[in-house]
Amino acid sequence: MRILKYKKKKNGQYELMLESGKELSLYEEVILNFDLLLKKTIDEKDLERIFQMNQEYDVYYVALKSLKTRFKSVKELKDSLLKKQYPQEYVDRAIDKLLKQGYLDDSSFAKAYINQQLVTTSKGPVKIEKELLNKGVSSDIIYRELAVFSKEEQLEKIKKVAGRLIKSNRSRGGMVLRKKIIYDLQTLGYDISIIEEGLSNVEFTDTKDIQKREYDKLYHRLSKKYSGRELEYKIKEKLYQKGLYYED
Numbered sequence: 572m573r574i575l576k577y578k579k580k581k582n583g584q585y586e587l588m589l590e591s592g593k594e595l596s597l598y599e600e601v602i603l604n605f606d607l608l609l610k611k612t613i614d615e616k617d618l619e620r621i622f623q624m625n626q627e628y629d630v631y632y633v634a635l636k637s638l639k640t641r642f643k644s645v646k647e648l649k650d651s652l653l654k655k656q657y658p659q660e661y662v663d664r665a666i667d668k669l670l671k672q673g674y675l676d677d678s679s680f681a682k683a684y685i686n687q688q689l690v691t692t693s694k695g696p697v698k699i700e701k702e703l704l705n706k707g708v709s710s711d712i713i714y715r716e717l718a719v720f721s722k723e724e725q726l727e728k729i730k731k732v733a734g735r736l737i738k739s740n741r742s743r744g745g746m747v748l749r750k751k752i753i754y755d756l757q758t759l760g761y762d763i764s765i766i767e768e769g770l771s772n773v774e775f776t777d778t779k780d781i782q783k784r785e786y787d788k789l790y791h792r793l794s795k796k797y798s799g800r801e802l803e804y805k806i807k808e809k810l811y812q813k814g815l816y817y818e819d
Contacts, residue, residue: 572589572590572591572593572612572613572614572615573589573590573612574588574589574607574612574613575588575590576588577608580596583598583599583632584596584598584599585597585598585599587607587613589613595621596625597621597625598625598628598629598632600624600628601621601624605617605620605621626657627661627664627665630652630657630658630661630662630664631664631665631668631669633652633655633657634648634652634665634666634669635669635674637651637652638669638675642679642680642683643675643680644677644680644681644703644706644707644708645666645670645675645677646706646707647706647707648666648669648675649662652665652666677707677708677712678712678715678716680706680708681703681708681712681713681716682716684699684702684703684706685699685703685716685717685719685720686719689720689724693728693759694759695725695728695756695760695762696717696720696725696760696761696762697760697761698758698759698760699717699720699760700713700717700760701760725765725769726765726768726769728761729756729761729765729766729769729770730769730770730773732752732755732756732759733752733756733769733770733773734773736748736755737752737773747812749770753766753767753770756769785809785810786806786810789805789806789809789810790802790806793806793809
C-alpha cells in the first residue's frame, strides 16, 4: 500500500493517508522503525506488527502523560493502565521502560508523598505508612523514607492538633474530651505511647462556660419530661457522660 500523505497531529502521532483511502495514526518511532518515510509504502504483512508496536508506544505515552500530571507509585500507574484495558505485556514493558528512564521510582515517590503529607496534613506515621502500603510501596522503602518524620515533629503536631480540638470543643470536658482527642490522634495515625507523651502537659480542665451552656441546654430539653431531684439527676448524668460537672 502506497503512502500518499503524512500529517503531524497534536498528540505526537502522524496521520498517514494511503492510496486505498485508509488513514493510519502512527507514532514517529513506529514510522522510523519500519522505514516508512523512505519506502513510502506499507507492506500488508507488516501491518499487524505496525499496529502492535503503535499500541505499545500508545501505552508508554499515556503512562508518561499520567506521570506528568501527578507523580505515582509503580502499582498506581500499573493499575490505572490496566483499568484502561491495555494488554498486560504492553503495560509491563511501559513500566520497565519508565523505571529505566527514571520517570518512575517508588523511593522518590514515597519521599515526595511523605513530605507533602507533613506540610499539608496532620497525619501521623502509621496512617502515612498504611497509605503508602496501599499504593504498593515496599515496607523497606517506607521505613527508610519515614525516618524524616522525627519524634519531635510528631510531638509538635500532636500538641497542635490537641490545642485545636480543645479550642473548637463546645460540649465536652475533662477526661471525656481527653479520650476523644486520643481517639482522634490514633485515627490520624499516631502511636498511643507518643500521644500520651505529647498530651502529658496539656490541660483538660473543665470550663465554666461549657458547663453552664450544656446545663442550660439539658435543662431546657429534660425539664419537659422530668422535674425536681429526678431532673437534676438526669442533667448531671448527661453532663458526666460529656466529662462535665456542674454545681450551682
